[in-house]
Amino acid sequence: MAKEISSSDKAFISSLLPRLKALRHHLHQYPELSGQEYGTAAYLTSFIQPYKPTEILKNLGSGTGIVAYWDSGKPGPFILFRAEIDALPIDEEGNFDYCSNNPGISHKCGHDGHTAMVAGLAPLIQRNPPVAGKAGLLFQPAEETGEGAFAIVKDERFRRLKPDYIFGLHNLPGYPLGQIVLRSGTFCAASGGMRIILVGRTSHAAEPEKAISPMACMINLLQSLPAITNQIQTKQATQLTVTHARLGEASFGITPGTAILHVTLRAYDKNDFDALIKKVESLANEEAQKSGLKIHFEFKEAFPLTANSENMTSLIQTASEKRGFNFIKKKEPFRWSEDFGHYAEIAQTGFFGLGAGEEVPNLHHPQYDFPDALLGYGIRIFKSLMEILGKSK
Ligand SMILES: [Zn+2]
Ligand SMILES: [Zn+2]
Structure with a gap:
């Protein structure tokens, strides 16, 4: 749908990079937590406006989402490139001139870089x-x-746009700078947080026999839950991590009456994920019953699978080849999760990794900083995807 790339495109992209680097540094300096990206959204809107999109939709989704698009006025595919704009509750460790100005908050997942590439x-x-x-x-x-x-995805204003294709990427420390990481099928795991709440009854600490303490149940669950993934038949590997446990209150005078456990579940297949949840529930129910406890479950931070069809994978591969970029096909999916998978509900989606260098800190590390040298790679791949989809129309 886009015109064929002109020979001066390469030079034009290179000429944009200082502006995008400055944009990324600004975002890095003023990071905002998930759902609170008001300053970021306003800054991005003013960055995009001079390029005269046909329409800019603001306040999408949880309040700070933006779509800007250019309409040819002729029928054809609608292609969107997605970037995440939120930062993390991590205190930045670093000593460079665009370090985070917001104490306790920083861009440690490289979303500032993704955003600068898409804005570019x-x-x-x-x-x-x-x-x-x-x-x-x-x-x-x-x-x-x-x-x-x-x-x-649930926002009616967004759904009315009816995008045909949505693309996204994530930078990947540990991979050579600019290497494209592809995978057909599951790219990264589905995951979800499960809060298990055990409720008994407190008593005076001098009379523990009068309490219904969740302690024994909690100990049993702490021991048995991590082994659960070996006990169920799943198509692919699954994972369970106990991330938090609390028994009673921080007192000396009360026998505990409640316990709370947090577990994070991961799977590479939707049915496996559902099976894992069921197994945790049945084991926890059984243990709670033995101790005469009430039990309930809450679910938090649910991420669906992010997966690529064969078609989308080969499209991204062609885009990489067209630019002469080095790419690999990853054998196993990534264990981490992405919420990008939700877009598969309304459009064809393509997701890939972009190596951030082998000797850099990991994502979410307090010293991580998205490498500016990557900005040009992401933009060029996105541009190639537009060109290919335009020609195949
Ligand atoms: Zn992250
Ligand atoms: Zn991220």
Whole structure:
């Protein structure tokens, strides 16, 4: 749907990079937590406006989502490129001139870099607009809590846009800089947090026999839950991590009457994920019953699977080849999760990794900083995807 790339495109993209680097540094300096990205959204809106999109939709999803698109006015596919705009509750460790100004908050997942790459498509699309269909940018809040994409997909104003294709990427420390990481099928795991609440009855600490203490049940669950993944038949590997446990209150005078356990579940297959939840519930119910406790479950931070069809994978591969970028096909899915999977409900989706260098700190590490050298890679791949989809129309 976009015109064929002109020979000066390469030079034009290179000329954009200082502006995008400055944009990323600004975002890095003023990071905002999931769902609170008001300053970020306002800054992005003013960055995009001069490139005259046909329409900018603001306040999407959980309140700070933005879509800006350019409409050719002719029928054709609608292609969106998505970036997450939220930062993390991590105190930045570093000593560079664009360090976080917001204590306790920083861009430690590289979403500032993803955002700068997607924003960089604005001048490119304005210069080389679609000849059919529409092309646009999607800035999504609250990825880290798993709520952002879900809220965007449920937003009627977004659904009315009826996008045909949505693409996203994640930077990957530990992989060579600029290497494209592809996978057909599951790209990264489904995951979810499960809160198990055990309720008995307190008593005076001098009379523990008068309490219904959840202690024994809690100890049994702490021991048996991590082994649960070996006890169920699943198609692929699953994982359970106990992330938090609390027994009673921090006192000396009360025999505990409640206990709370947090477990995080992961799977590479939807049915496996459901089976894992069922197994945790049945084991916890059984243990609670033995101790005469009431039990309830709450679910938090649910991330669906992020997966690629064969078609989308080969499309991204072609885009990588077209740019002469090095790529690998990963054998196993990633264990971490992405909320990008929600978009598969309304569009064809493609997701890939972009190596951030082998000798850099991990994602969510207090010293992580998205490498500026990656900005050009992401933009070029996105641009190639627009060109290929345009030609195949
Ligand atoms: Zn993250
Ligand atoms: Zn991330």
